[in-house]
Amino acid sequence: xxxxFRKVTDLSIPALHELFDLTREVKRHPDRFGRALEGxxxxxxxxxxxxxxxxxxxxxxxxxxxxxxxxxxxxxxLGKRESLFDIAANLSRWVDAIMIRTFGHHLIDGxxxxxxxxxxxxxxxxFHPCQALADFFTLQEHTGKLAGKTLAxxxxxxxxxxxxxxCGAMLGMHIRYATPxxxxxxxxxxxxxxxxxxxxxxxxxxxxxxxxxxxxxxAVYTDVWASMGQESEADERKQIFAEFQVNAALMQKALPxxxxxxxxxxxxxxxVTDEVVDAGYSIVFDQAENRLHAQKxxxxxxxxx
Ligand code: CP
Ligand code: NVA
Numbered sequence: 001x002x003x004x005f006r007k008v009t010d011l012s013i014p015a016l017h018e019l020f021d022l023t024r025e026v027k028r029h030p031d032r033f034g035r036a037l038e039g040x041x042x043x044x045x046x047x048x049x050x051x052x053x054x055x056x057x058x059x060x061x062x063x064x065x066x067x068x069x070x071x072x073x074x075x076x077x078l079g080k081r082e083s084l085f086d087i088a089a090n091l092s093r094w095v096d097a098i099m100i101r102t103f104g105h106h107l108i109d110g111x112x113x114x115x116x117x118x119x120x121x122x123x124x125x126x127f128h129p130c131q132a133l134a135d136f137f138t139l140q141e142h143t144g145k146l147a148g149k150t151l152a153x154x155x156x157x158x159x160x161x162x163x164x165x166x167c168g169a170m171l172g173m174h175i176r177y178a179t180p181x182x183x184x185x186x187x188x189x190x191x192x193x194x195x196x197x198x199x200x201x202x203x204x205x206x207x208x209x210x211x212x213x214x215x216x217x218x219a220v221y222t223d224v225w226a227s228m229g230q231e232s233e234a235d236e237r238k239q240i241f242a243e244f245q246v247n248a249a250l251m252q253k254a255l256p257x258x259x260x261x262x263x264x265x266x267x268x269x270x271x272v273t274d275e276v277v278d279a280g281y282s283i284v285f286d287q288a289e290n291r292l293h294a295q296k297x298x299x300x301x302x303x304x305x
Contacts, residue, residue: 004112004119005298006105008129008167009192013200015301016170022297023137023290030063033300038065040303043091044122045071045100047078048228052264053122053130056291057099061299069095078107088114097303103229118302125159125229126186131263132163133298134290136171138283139219141290142259147172147201151261152217152254154178154210155244155271156237157185160223160263165190165204169197176205178213180240210243210250217254221261222246222271238270247273251281259283 002010011019026033042061046054058068076087084107091098092115100111101122108127112119121129140146151168153161157179166189168175175193179185184206194204207213214220225241226234251260260272260282268274277284 002302005129005302006108006112006119006121007127008132008163008170009196010129011170013170016167019133019294019297019301020137020140022300023133023294026296026300027290027293030296033064033296035065036300037061037096037303040064040066040096041094042066042068042299042303043071043095043098044068045076045078045098045102046122047073047100047102048123050101050122052288052291053099053101056295057122057299060292060296064296064299066096066303068099078102084110085114087111092116097299120298120302123159123228125227126189127163128159128263129163129167130291130295130298131160132167133294135164135221135261135263135287136167137294138287138290139259139261141286142283143218148174149218150174150176150216152176152178152214152220153222154213154220154246154250155222155241156225156227157183158223158227160221161185162189164221165193166196169193169200169202169204172197172200172202174203174205176207176213176215176217178207178210178244180244181208182240210246211253214250214254214258217258219259219261220246220251220254223263224265224267225271241271245271245273246276248275248279251276251279257281261287264288 061068097118099120099122105124105126108121108124165175197204225237262284
């Protein structure tokens with residue numbers, strides 16, 4: 001088992017499947033884990049806003065007998081009030097794991113390097129690995145075996161796409177993404193995903209046409225056009241991404257029983273229409289629910305004595 005969870009590939013492929021098995025058990029029998037993390041503490045550092053990540057980590061550890069401590073942007077002021085090294089050294093003396101949501105991914109790696117306790121990435125500008133765990137667990141609940149299935153991404157080449165591509169590749173899936181040519185994903189991450197997919201019998205295909213990406217897809221996934229930290233670009237991005245909206249007409253180009261997925265929060269009327277996000281084929285709230293179960297399994301994996 002890994003010491004940290006900075007990106008999906010910190011897990012081996014067998015460990016990823018074990019984590020899904022544990023997620024299933026935790027979801028089915030939460031009572032069996034009521035004291036599994038008794039007396040354990042998770043520090044939760046948030047340099048960006050959050051609904052899902054904050055509530056699911058804090059509720060998750062509470063349900064297993066431990067506690068989460070929320071540290072907001074005004075509290076520790078990463079690197080301003082105190083160095084990353086000193087924060088990691090202090091927290092390591094008190095708590096049993098550190099979850100961190102921040103901007104630069106190097107801060108997650110730095111925290112992991114200087115910390116004696118497990119570090120969990122709760123979203124960086126580059127990755128959102130906890131999201132990918134919940135998402136593929138959810139898709140598996142709805143479609144069964146994931147290997148050979150196709151997930152289409154429409155929108156920005158961002159942190160969520162990076163984590164979905166790596167995780168989907170590890171699961172032997174086909175990931176097809178359409179982004180504007182100006183907002184493609186990180187090439188090194190996609191090459192890593194491509195190499196893993198090749199080994200696992202899946203594939204990674206990038207293009208610039210939403211219709212091309214969604215053709216034959218079992219699920220269509222999108223995310224906001226301007227991520228946290230990019231608010232000043234929001235107006236410009238609305239123009240650039242105008243053709244990348246997931247609406248009913250685009251969903252019709254996927255497989256007839258395709259699911260719609262979104263990490264949330266959704267900007268309704270921008271990257272997705274109400275009719276899609278509220279449709280029977282939308283599984284966005286199942287994804288949100290499973291953040292809780294998947295992260296409980298992750299905390300058990302990293303924090304259980
Ligand atoms: N999907 C997600 O991470 O949501 P929050 O930003 O609300 O935590
Ligand atoms: N790409 C989005 C995901 C939010 C959960 C962001 O980083 O803001």
